[in-house]
Amino acid sequence: MSLCRQSFLLLRRSVVQNVCFRVTETRNIxxxxxxxxxxxxxxxxxxxxxxxxxxxxFLEWNYxxxxxxxxxxxxxxxxxxxxxxxxxxxEYANMQEFKAKEQVIVPLINFQEFPVSKxxxxxxxxxxVAVLKRSKDLNRAQIxxxxxxxxxxxxxxxxxxxxPQNPYEYLTTLLNEKGITEIEPRLxxxxxxxxxxxxxxxxxxxxxxxxxxxxxxxxxxxxxTAALDAIQRIYKDYVPK
Amino acid sequence: xxxxxxxxxxxSRGPDEFWxxxxxxxxxxxxxxRKRNCYSIAVxxxxxxxxxxxxxxxxxxxxxTSLRQTRVQAACEQHNINYETFREGLTRSDIMLNRKxxxxxxxxEPYTFxxxxxxxxxxxxxxxxxxxxxxxxxxxxITRGSLQSNK
Amino acid sequence: MSVLKRxxxxxxxxRIWHVYDAAWxxxxxxxxxxxxxxxxxxxPIYHPSNDCGDHVIVINSAEIALPGDxxxxxxxxxxxxxxxxxxxxLAWDLHSKDPTxxxxxxxxxxxxxxxxxxxxxxxxxxxSNVPKDLMANVSNQIRQIxxxxxxxxxxxxxxxxxxPKVIDYPKDYVVR
Numbered sequence: 001m002s003l004c005r006q007s008f009l010l011l012r013r014s015v016v017q018n019v020c021f022r023v024t025e026t027r028n029i030x031x032x033x034x035x036x037x038x039x040x041x042x043x044x045x046x047x048x049x050x051x052x053x054x055x056x057x058f059l060e061w062n063y064x065x066x067x068x069x070x071x072x073x074x075x076x077x078x079x080x081x082x083x084x085x086x087x088x089x090x091e092y093a094n095m096q097e098f099k100a101k102e103q104v105i106v107p108l109i110n111f112q113e114f115p116v117s118k119x120x121x122x123x124x125x126x127x128x129v130a131v132l133k134r135s136k137d138l139n140r141a142q143i144x145x146x147x148x149x150x151x152x153x154x155x156x157x158x159x160x161x162x163x164p165q166n167p168y169e170y171l172t173t174l175l176n177e178k179g180i181t182e183i184e185p186r187l188x189x190x191x192x193x194x195x196x197x198x199x200x201x202x203x204x205x206x207x208x209x210x211x212x213x214x215x216x217x218x219x220x221x222x223x224x225t226a227a228l229d230a231i232q233r234i235y236k237d238y239v240p241k
Numbered sequence: 242x243x244x245x246x247x248x249x250x251x252x253s254r255g256p257d258e259f260w261x262x263x264x265x266x267x268x269x270x271x272x273x274x275r276k277r278n279c280y281s282i283a284v285x286x287x288x289x290x291x292x293x294x295x296x297x298x299x300x301x302x303x304x305x306t307s308l309r310q311t312r313v314q315a316a317c318e319q320h321n322i323n324y325e326t327f328r329e330g331l332t333r334s335d336i337m338l339n340r341k342x343x344x345x346x347x348x349x350e351p352y353t354f355x356x357x358x359x360x361x362x363x364x365x366x367x368x369x370x371x372x373x374x375x376x377x378x379x380x381x382x383i384t385r386g387s388l389q390s391n392k
Numbered sequence: 393m394s395v396l397k398r399x400x401x402x403x404x405x406x407r408i409w410h411v412y413d414a415a416w417x418x419x420x421x422x423x424x425x426x427x428x429x430x431x432x433x434x435x436p437i438y439h440p441s442n443d444c445g446d447h448v449i450v451i452n453s454a455e456i457a458l459p460g461d462x463x464x465x466x467x468x469x470x471x472x473x474x475x476x477x478x479x480x481x482l483a484w485d486l487h488s489k490d491p492t493x494x495x496x497x498x499x500x501x502x503x504x505x506x507x508x509x510x511x512x513x514x515x516x517x518x519x520s521n522v523p524k525d526l527m528a529n530v531s532n533q534i535r536q537i538x539x540x541x542x543x544x545x546x547x548x549x550x551x552x553x554x555x556p557k558v559i560d561y562p563k564d565y566v567v568r
Contacts, residue, residue: 034259159394191531192407192447199406214396215403225399232396308439316436347436354436 052115076144079135086127089120159228167227171204171212174234180206185223188213202226309344316347320358326370330361333368334384360384404437408446409529411522414494415452416540418459423496425537426450430510431501440506447513448534449526454491454518458483468495491518 055061067087071078133141153161164170172183189201202222204211212230216222262280268290269276269283276286314324322330331338336357338346346354363382365371393401410429414422428434432444458466466483486493497514501507515526544552561567 029257031257031259034257034263157394157397159396163395189531192409192529194525194529195407197407199403201403215399215406217402221399225395228396311433312436312438315434315438318434319436344436351436 074144074148076132076140077135078131082131082134083128086131087124089124158232164228164231167224167231171227171230174231175206175211178234182206183211185226187219204230306340309340312344312347313340316343316351316354317358320355320362322358322362322365322371326365327358327361329370330364330368331357334360334364336360405444408532409449409526410446410532410534411449411451411527411530412534413452413520413536413540414450415455416457417537419456419494419496420459420500421537422456423494423500425534426497426514427500429534430497430513445510445513447515447529449522449530450494450514450516451520451522452518453494453516454487456487456494463487492516 056063067080067083071080071083129141129145132144175181175183184205186203186205187200188203189199191199193200198217199215200217200219200222201213201215202219202225203213204223204226212226212228212233214222214225214227214229216225265280265284265287266277268287271277272283272286276282310324313327317324317327338357343354343357346357359379359382362371362373363376363379363384366373366376366379367384412422412426426448429446429448432438432442432446435444437444463484464482468481468483468486469478470481471478481489494516498507498511501510515522
């Protein structure tokens with residue numbers, strides 16, 4: 001009995017001690033983990049997603065360093081002043097004049113809108129190319145475009161970028177330049193013509209030679225896609241001089 | 242502990258009820274009705290689902306194999322060669338392609354597949370596996386057998 | 393997706409209409425053949441969940457030929473669901489009641505949710521009178537499993553007479 005009492009007292013003392021020192025090494029189940037995580041998740045959800053911030057609003061933003069690194073990343077030597085000028089958008093410049101040239105923290109592309117629209121990006125890219133031409137020469141700019149634009153376009157479908165309105169007329173003018181005047185569209189195949197899933201196959205021939213072949217839900221579309229195919233085939237073996 | 246299979250993941254019971262049940266509920270997340278939300282019902286269906294998953298691992302492989310076979314057979318038929326002759330012809334020509342590759346070629350690269358059937362046909366004609374009269378389209382393909390027969 | 397890619401997709405998944413002459417054909421063997429077309433299993437793009445099956449118009453279903461004594465021995469079972477609602481119909485009886493009812497194709501396919509939709513693409517006609525708008529869709533003919541021989545009474549009489557004979561019948565011989 002006395003032993004039991006003694007041990008109880010000992011235990012109580014140790015508990016009190018632990019509370020005093022606030023170094024509780026607990027080896028039991030950590031039941032606080034799930035409620036804590038739940039509470040954190042609840043708060044996170046309540047606040048909602050963080051708005052997307054431009055890089056320039058970060059504390060460690062260094063415009064000069066970024067401009068320098070930008071040129072290095074492209075592997076080109078830019079005139080720094082011209083490059084800065086190129087990266088300033090018209091609206092931004094107007095606003096700056098209005099604000100009496102007040103210095104603010106600026107993103108790499110100095111523009112009001114964020115996230116930046118595709119149009120702005122394309123304009124800025126053109127500006128960068130122009131800067132390269134002025135900093136170096138035309139040849140360097142051409143090589144730059146070849147490396148950065150044309151290499152990415154390799155293997156892509158042309159008609160995703162270019163949507164000719166009247167491909168058949170375009171094809172006839174193309175072939176007329178080549179001296180081929182007679183183009184004969186022929187209906188090669190058709191299936192399920194009376195249903196909504198009708199399908200037609202039209203081939204364009206000239207002097208018994210196939211120029212292009214196309215399909216479509218009606219003959220007109222099939223003929224136009226055949227023309228598109230023919231245009232592609234003309235340029236397939238095209239080698240620039 | 243790291244469990245590579247979901248079965249062992251379920252069996253390891255911790256003393257904390259929340260985490261123990263959570264494991265089951267995670268696996269029952271896509272179920273419908275009470276078997277998704279009530280533990281005692283969920284755990285039964287999770288166990289059953291895991292049994293199905295075990296069996297399905299084998300069945301899935303069999304299904305895929307048969308699907309590929311169907312596709313290759315379909316493509317063979319288009320080129321007037323039967324499946325067995327095609328595979329035999331390819332093997333004899335030392336073209337070691339499996340069903341998966343052949344099915345992918347049949348689906349995405351029909352012209353490549355046509356070339357393969359031509360080779361198999363040529364080999365079949367040379368080795369006497371098949372008997373066809375029209376071999377004009379196959380004359381451009383040269384195999385060891387055809388060279389010997391021309392001598 | 394560019395225009396060319398779109399029409400390529402359209403052509404790949406085009407529904408083809410086939411026509412099949414069932415005259416003098418074994419329906420069970422024909423079913424295995426038609427199943428391939430109905431489910432799209434003859435295309436390299438086939439997948440069970442892929443909607444690539446074609447339409448098949450079967451003509452002359454009244455003239456199908458069952459092998460052996462199947463007409464007499466084959467029994468089709470139907471149950472109305474009520475007690476005592478079971479019926480057993482012999483194949484010849486079923487065929488005389490409705491010549492377009494050919495369960496062979498339905499039975500040849502696995503019982504899954506797609507089977508009834510696949511069967512909707514099968515159009516059976518007892519004779520060769522197919523509506524014109526359906527026939528206009530057709531772009532392929534499926535070859536018969538067994539070539540159909542031309543019957544002697546379908547040849548013109550002149551041709552039969554002129555055909556060289558090995559023997560002449562005696563004058564008093566009765567040709568049945």
